[in-house]
Amino acid sequence: MTDIAAAPSLAVTPPAQAATDGAxxxxxxxxxxxxxxxxxxxxxxxxxxxxxxxxxxxxxxxxxxxxxxxxxxxxxxxxxxxxxxxxxxxxxxxxxxxxxxxxxxxxxxxxxxxxxxxxxxxxxxxxxxxxxxxxxxxxxxxxxxxxxALYRSLVRAEETNRLERALLPTPAVRDDRLHVSVGYRAGRDGLLGGDFYDVVERADGRVLALVGDVCGHGPDEAALGATLRTAWRTLVLAEVAAGEILPLLERVLESERSRPEVFTTVAMLEVAPDRASTDLYLAGHPVPLLIDDRSRLLPSTARGRALGIPVSGGWLPLRLELGPRWRLMMYTDGVLEATIRESSDRIGKEGLRSLVDAALSRGSADLVTDVLQDVRALHGGELVDDAALVVLGWGA
Structure with a gap:
């Protein structure tokens, strides 16, 4: 089953207009x-x-x-x-x-x-x-x-819609028993940033899920994120082995980025066909949460460098046994870096865990939507950075 929490509608700001009062x-x-x-x-x-x-x-x-x-x-x-x-x-x-x-x-x-x-x-x-x-x-x-100005706004909104479709696709999962929920919230300016996600099931039943974040903000970062997301799905559908995907994705990044200092963080999961285990790949990205009665961070022992960083080292998988019932939450750092209302303190990983646990205690039927709303409420308004969440669940 796939639930998609829609991105908020884009507000169109009218152009400045000469004053009509006075001489x-x-x-x-x-x-x-x-x-x-x-x-x-x-x-x-x-x-x-x-x-x-x-x-x-x-x-x-x-x-x-x-x-x-x-x-x-x-x-x-x-x-x-x-x-x-x-x-x-x-x-x-x-x-x-x-x-x-x-x-x-x-x-x-x-x-x-x-x-x-x-x-x-x-x-x-x-x-x-x-x-x-x-x-x-x-x-x-x-x-x-x-x-x-209205025409330019309409063109801009259409361009944003096209980028949104490229950055935030509908998960391609056939297994009705696997619960997939995705959500995205744009930053304060209402424009898409460089966050992206995707979930795809292969012919052999393996499910690959991705969350990524291009450093920086703006149309160039959004376009690069859309390119990387499309390249990732292409590699998955082409049956490229999971261990070879991130090196190839980095080659795409290096050929498409506008500046050599641009990098991208990625978290990728490959869930086994029997849904009892998963391989976790981390490229400089925050560690996903494992959720049962409560939430806890997955191990970060296999963390690799971010894509596009010119240092040695690759990305080795960490095999995790999941058990008969599980949920995994992947997210971008827009969730973690949101500040708490009227302070400079950030929500952080422990704050995110607390929000997830509070939503579980309320019997949340839509964890992604509830967590995004709670992050916004704790922040006290729209987030400065865009934020994406992906939850995979089995046996729930």
Whole structure:
């Protein structure tokens, strides 16, 4: 039976938005004093609460783009026509309303097609038209910015979902008598880190389980974790002997990591077909728990170095006899390193054991979910680091 504790949904944070209260900041780019005066009077007559800064050239305007709206004359001493607009937009201008001559309607439409929010024809625009154009231009620009930010958030969420599927797969176990429960909780930023897990049953009935943690945080670490997890399942399905998997996984790590100092810790179990014993492989990773009436740490006498650390030494298995009833819990260090509310003390291995024992005493039906929730409660909020748990059980 397989129970999967789903990762929490990702929160999408809206982009920062210009303040809507207070005066509009208008940058008027106009070299003609008479035309500038008419525009300024039009803004005042429109009742628009606006602070106006004037620039006479495009170069001067490019240094004053801290505004809500730019009123841009397309005939300047240092820039003419749509080239002026293109330079302004390329510099990150806010909302732009272009100012054209009496015969400039076609030019105004072309400017809108290239990114301006609106255009005004000199000599035809009254105060109401000028005020409305500025207001609408600012609002349209803000809506465009919000739409772009939403699109980026959706793309980011989809990328995260793809990484989640690669990092946190559905266990591939056929034996209904073997209980498999997995869980994951993202860190405080809501993004996946480098933690990964997998559980696969081979054709001969052996079950291999893996928990790993790529050092560091961020998209590169998450992508590397997904690559390592996929490589591990490929090696398992290819019937590679368990003792040869970690050396091959290290070769994948060394070829795919972005920096030579990146390493990965791993704990791997190979449970025998009769479920009476398991081989434990440790590559710099925390020791799993053996759980019956109470929890206890498995021996760490066969601990090997982390993958990617340039020192000698390999990974030898430790054979463990399990008995007729057992549960094994594997975890990443995000559980251990969570601090206890309002202190610098970490939960640690003994703290994790206490949480597991408390959940057992309550008759927990879902140990993975309960332990993750208890860790979060003890920490006093979302964890800083991501955390993964895998529990295998037999005869329970």
């Amino acid at each position: 509009f900041r208008v940058l008027l780019v106009e070299d003609d004093d008479g035309d500038a005066l008419l525009v300024e009077e039009g803004l005042l007559d429109a009742g628009l609460d606006a602070s106006i800064v004037r620039a006479r050239t495009l170069d001067e305007a490019l240094e004053r783009l801290d505004a809500d709206c730019v009123l841009l004359d397309l005939g300047l001493p240092d820039a003419m026509g749509l080239g002026a607009l293109q330079r302004l937009l390329a510099a990150g201008a806010p909302a732009v309303v272009v100012l054209t001559g009496l015969s400039g309607g076609d030019l105004g439409l072309a400017a809108v097609a290239q990114g301006a929010q609106d255009y005004l024809v000199k000599g035809e625009a009254d105060s109401e038209t000028i005020g409305r154009s500025v207001r609408y231009a600012v609002q349209r620009r803000r809506l465009e910015a919000a739409d772009r």
